[in-house]
Amino acid sequence: MAFRKIIHVDMDAFYASIEQRDHATYQNRPIVVGGLPHQRGVVATASYEARAFGIHSAMPSSKAQALCPHVLFVKPRFDVYKAVSQEIRAIFRRYTDVIEPLSLDEAYLDVTTDKSDIGSALEIAQEIKSAIKKELSLTASAGVSVNKFVAKIASDLNKPDGLTFIGPSKVESFIEKLPIEKFHGIGKVTAKKMNSMQIYTGADLKLFSKPDLVSRFGKVGNFYYDIVRGVDNRPVQPFRELKSIGAEDTFNEDLFEFSDLREELLIIAAKVAKRLELKQVRGYTLTLKIKFSDFKQITRNYTHHVPIVIEEIPQIALDLLKIAPIADRGIRLLGITISNFQQNTSNDHQLSLF
Structure with missing residues (x-):
């Protein structure tokens, strides 16, 4: 059976890292890129120094300031972030044209067939990370696996500057051991409901039949049933018609x-x-x-x-x-x-x- 080779690349605290790279006074300090507290702003990205205080994206800036009174608020420079994102995309294109951007700072890559005939998705991910660090002075984390779901979760396991490979023979056992809160697409409310059903890991979720999951969670129950078995056939989609x-x-x-x-x-x-x-x-x-x-x-x-x-x-x-x-x-x-x-x-x- 031929397996796909999928890489999920996620830049580490992208906006904040660019600001720390470009401004020496921001380095090693807790910073938030986003709106000001008195303007009812929201956190776009927090540096890892700020995250240590519990600050995260989409948090009201006023709450971020309460958690860390000495945090620095930095106005976003989206022209710069977009330009850097294009440079990162150019690095991706050295290896494949099958790229599905999710935002300025993350993307899926299908390297089942790569331009350089390297053959190893893990080696390609290592080269991409090295190029980003050397050429742009930024770090990225990457997950490598046989489908999008596992690759995305893997990219988040060893941040920052992480690289995690989940091979075909390890996918099911990896998902079985995974805490339900780590499943991409399962939020706090769903996780709480699953916990009330004694579902704490993928192995617990795997005990439920498809009809039972659908009856309890609706259509998404089909997705839960498949994904806990390592089944995710969604393709990496480089082109999409944009209407909304x-x-x-x-x-x-x-x-x-x-x-x-x-x-x-x-x-x-x-x-x-x-x-x-x-x-x-x-x-x-x-x-x-x-x-x-x-x-x-x-x-x-x-x-x-x-x-x-x-x-x-x-x-x-x-x-x-x-x-x-x-x-x-x-x-x-x-x-x-x-x-x-x-x-x-x-x-x-x-x-x-x-």
Whole structure:
């Protein structure tokens, strides 16, 4: 049986690392790239020194400041981040053209057939990491395996500057030992529900039949059943037709409190922001999607006379949520989508974040 060779490359604290590289005064100090606390900003990226205090992306800047009063807030320079991302992409293209960017700082590569006939995905990942460090003075972590799911999890295991290889014979045993919280796509709410079912590891999840998982988690139960057995046939997709950009999260426990909904919307807005950064587009229309516990669904739209900048997304989504008829109704899903894209985006209209 022929196995695919998939690499997931994830830059280490990308924005913050660039700022520390370019500014000597930021080195070895806790910094946050994002908006200021008094402007209701959100953390885009935190340096590893800041992460030691519990600061993470999508966190309100005010909370980051509370966790680390001496943290430095740095204004994003997306023109620089985009340029560096293109340099990283050029390094990828030395080995393959089958590249699926997820954001400016991470991508999947399919090197089943590589340009240099190296043959070893592990060796290619090592060369890519070395080139990024030598040429750009940045570090990347990489995961190497036979599918996207395992490669992505592997890239996160030994950060920063890590490299983890999970070979075909080790995939199932690796997933069986994996804590359920580490599964990409399983959030805190789902993990909590699984824990209540005595599911703490992949091995525990593997004990459940497909019909049982579907009955408890819906269609995503099919994915859980396959993935715990190492089955993920999703291809690396280098080309996609772009009509809209969005993100959504489903909660296995219905949410009623506005404070909980606000927190989830901030996380979703951050995901949308990263995807907009990647494509370097702006849209005129924001759509808020709300699905209730009875599976009834509503949407609320906002269209602006000029393209919506990223820093406006969280507040617009919150404003739409405030006017939606949600009183005393449990909400199981929230989503944000940007559409109606601007046809031409020049360098004079560079995206900003939070």
